[in-house]
Amino acid sequence: MKYIKILWNGILKENPTFVLLLGMCPTLGTTSSAINGMSMGLATMAVLIFSNLIISCIKSLVPDQVRIPSYIVVIASLVTALQMIMQAFTPEVYKTLGLFIPLIVVNCIILGRAEAFAAKNGPVESLFDGIGIGLGFTIALTLLGGIRELLGTGKLFDTVIYSENYGMLLFVLAPGAFIALGYLIAVVKKVAKI
Amino acid sequence: MKKLPSTLPNMLCVLTLISVIAAGALAYVNQITAGPIEENKARTLAEGINSVLGVKDAQVQDTKTVQDANGNDVILYATNQGMAVQAIDPNGFGGNLKVLVGFSEEGAIKGYTVLEHAETPGLGAKASFWFQKGEKGDIIGKNPGEKELTVSKDGGDVDAITASTITSRAFLRAVNVAFHAYAGASATDANSGASQQQKSIHN
Numbered sequence: 491m492k493y494i495k496i497l498w499n500g501i502l503k504e505n506p507t508f509v510l511l512l513g514m515c516p517t518l519g520t521t522s523s524a525i526n527g528m529s530m531g532l533a534t535m536a537v538l539i540f541s542n543l544i545i546s547c548i549k550s551l552v553p554d555q556v557r558i559p560s561y562i563v564v565i566a567s568l569v570t571a572l573q574m575i576m577q578a579f580t581p582e583v584y585k586t587l588g589l590f591i592p593l594i595v596v597n598c599i600i601l602g603r604a605e606a607f608a609a610k611n612g613p614v615e616s617l618f619d620g621i622g623i624g625l626g627f628t629i630a631l632t633l634l635g636g637i638r639e640l641l642g643t644g645k646l647f648d649t650v651i652y653s654e655n656y657g658m659l660l661f662v663l664a665p666g667a668f669i670a671l672g673y674l675i676a677v678v679k680k681v682a683k684i
Numbered sequence: 685m686k687k688l689p690s691t692l693p694n695m696l697c698v699l700t701l702i703s704v705i706a707a708g709a710l711a712y713v714n715q716i717t718a719g720p721i722e723e724n725k726a727r728t729l730a731e732g733i734n735s736v737l738g739v740k741d742a743q744v745q746d747t748k749t750v751q752d753a754n755g756n757d758v759i760l761y762a763t764n765q766g767m768a769v770q771a772i773d774p775n776g777f778g779g780n781l782k783v784l785v786g787f788s789e790e791g792a793i794k795g796y797t798v799l800e801h802a803e804t805p806g807l808g809a810k811a812s813f814w815f816q817k818g819e820k821g822d823i824i825g826k827n828p829g830e831k832e833l834t835v836s837k838d839g840g841d842v843d844a845i846t847a848s849t850i851t852s853r854a855f856l857r858a859v860n861v862a863f864h865a866y867a868g869a870s871a872t873d874a875n876s877g878a879s880q881q882q883k884s885i886h887n
């Protein structure tokens with residue numbers, strides 16, 4: 491029960507995108523299509539799960555004054571490993587996300603969760619927090635990417651819904667990301683009553 | 685468990701230990717992934733070369749890197765089925781625009797592919813098909829040696845991508861650079877051949 495609560499907390503109550511408004515740079519940058527948003531969400535989730543797990547295991551070994559550099563080293567190593575693995579086994583996804591993969595290191599969601607949750611809770615709780623927050627981020631990015639892709643190009647996950655000629659290109663470009671995200675946050679707040 | 689106090693030896697030891705473990709883990713992952721990454725790169729390149737030359741099994745026999753007027757690397761891949769040239773233009777709408785172009789013996793464009801770009805999706809990103817055979821900005825079969833490729837807005841005869849003149853200009857510049865490198869390489873080959881001949885006469 492406790493674990494479900496932690497999961498739910500990450501997905502809705504403390505959703506990193508809709509409620510905490512953390513990690514805006516990859517959120518706005520990679521969501522030009524649903525599949526890009528989803529890949530970015532999953533990549534971040536993988537790092538988040540492992541960083542939360544490792545940091546909660548080593549938290550009592552790390553002296554307080556050097557905790558941030560230690561956490562960053564852990565996170566950066568995970569991201570570098572992920573980058574190499576993606577480059578080797580999913581080159582297509584790696585090509586589209588490109589620069590945003592190394593930037594996961596400085597994604598404030600990850601360091602934020604390490605500081606706010608993993609450094610204070612046990613490994614199992616931290617693992618679930620990583621999954622929850624990661625899922626919340628993935629869902630948010632997929633939704634935002636889907637909306638932008640649909641309005642901008644008339645496609646959803648590369649399936650044509652309506653003709654591209656009626657697409658509003660604005661939504662694929664940077665300003666569309668802000669507009670879509672703004673409305674999405676408003677709708678989520680209204681529906682979920684957060 | 686109680687936290688370790690923040691004394692200098694403690695901090696040094698912990699940071700060193702974490703860094704060493706991290707480095708070890710990364711070295712291990714690198715060892716596993718280095719092979720597949722190289723294979724991917726080689727495959728992408730081979731597929732690119734085949735597609736721009738319009739053949740199935742081009743073998744790269746010689747690779748040469750030269751510099752264009754702006755100091756950017758241009759890579760010439762001489763294969764048994766013709767020459768493919770990789771060139772870059774740094775002034776695309778979103779930065780670097782890297783193309784691979786295949787040339788026939790006479791210098792006509794046999795095919796091209798965009799290897800790397802950061803152009804706007806839905807606008808400049810169309811460059812990967814806009815200039816292909818049968819499309820609106822068809823450049824296949826044109827010879828940049830007879831007439832420099834430019835967009836119609838600049839007095840050329842290539843239709844630019846709608847609302848993406850900057851991308852189109854960058855793309856055509858890269859193709860022209862590729863052609864000059866190709867022409868330069870053929871010329872030096874001919875020259876060196878000639879000078880060798882002269883030498884043999886002198887001897």
